[in-house]
Amino acid sequence: MLAAAIMIMILPSCNSKKSSEEENSKLTGEIKIDGSSTVYPITEAVAEEFRNIHPDVHVTIGFSGTGGGFKKFSRMETDISDASRPIKAEEEAACKEKNIDYIGLEIAYDGMAVLVNPQNTWVDHLTIAELKMIWEPAAQGKILRWNQIRPEWPDKEIHLFGPGVASGTYDYFTEVVVGESGSSRGDFTASEDDNVLVQGIKNDMLALGFFGLAYYQENKEFLKLIPIDNGQGPVLPNFETITNGTYTPLSRPLYIYISSQSVIRQEVVEFVNFYLDNAKTLVKEVGYDPLPDQKYTDEKSRFNDFVIKYKE
Numbered sequence: 307m308l309a310a311a312i313m314i315m316i317l318p319s320c321n322s323k324k325s326s327e328e329e330n331s332k333l334t335g336e337i338k339i340d341g342s343s344t345v346y347p348i349t350e351a352v353a354e355e356f357r358n359i360h361p362d363v364h365v366t367i368g369f370s371g372t373g374g375g376f377k378k379f380s381r382m383e384t385d386i387s388d389a390s391r392p393i394k395a396e397e398e399a400a401c402k403e404k405n406i407d408y409i410g411l412e413i414a415y416d417g418m419a420v421l422v423n424p425q426n427t428w429v430d431h432l433t434i435a436e437l438k439m440i441w442e443p444a445a446q447g448k449i450l451r452w453n454q455i456r457p458e459w460p461d462k463e464i465h466l467f468g469p470g471v472a473s474g475t476y477d478y479f480t481e482v483v484v485g486e487s488g489s490s491r492g493d494f495t496a497s498e499d500d501n502v503l504v505q506g507i508k509n510d511m512l513a514l515g516f517f518g519l520a521y522y523q524e525n526k527e528f529l530k531l532i533p534i535d536n537g538q539g540p541v542l543p544n545f546e547t548i549t550n551g552t553y554t555p556l557s558r559p560l561y562i563y564i565s566s567q568s569v570i571r572q573e574v575v576e577f578v579n580f581y582l583d584n585a586k587t588l589v590k591e592v593g594y595d596p597l598p599d600q601k602y603t604d605e606k607s608r609f610n611d612f613v614i615k616y617k618e
Contacts, residue, residue, distance in 0.1 A: 469500070543557070
């Protein structure tokens, strides 16, 4: 009788565990994501782990840039938009036209890396003023050689590489360096794919470029990271300087935006909750800086309040 009683007590627990596993395995559907190439490695890492638990949920991820991602988001072509900057007023208006509400969640911190080729022996740091001199619209056709930045530098061409104009990284860099988002010279090699920029700088001794820090971490043997001086002395981007604010103004939060029309689907809700539960670990693994624990807790609470609102 004692043995039977123990079995009765154990069986509900076993059945509950089995039921939970069956529920996970039964989750199906499709989640479409696009946007920032900077946020892409984080979202891809999350998706890989999510697929291990929910193999029947098909997650597709593109990287057409933050601006390109928001265009698709506002046309209801995606469920989640990766973003390396907050949504702009005109993008918000485009969503409103389609009756799309959304929530933006912070998922990590990023430092923007300024880079040259390892064979470049003359650049030991750059100031924000020098970056502006190089990248502002007035520099096009005029600031073409290294010795125009500092007379002691070589009389050789500067070859510039940077994210495309649809990129949130481009928007943020131009805003904090040039003084106006989306405003820069146009004579540079641009790409929404940061790996293209890595290859360009890696293969050109005269190159100078910028992109998200994680792509430097993956390719540090081929690139030279440049300290930036904002008036307080040269500072390199790393976990400490990004999170304590000393690597300024080239530090920023990263985001995911989720559509109100997508949270009625359980696979999207499960994915976003999984994202926030695992971001701290996965963000570090791909070379970015995680938020404080409480921030992830707060963002998860905000998201689930949003879900309740649109599931009712």
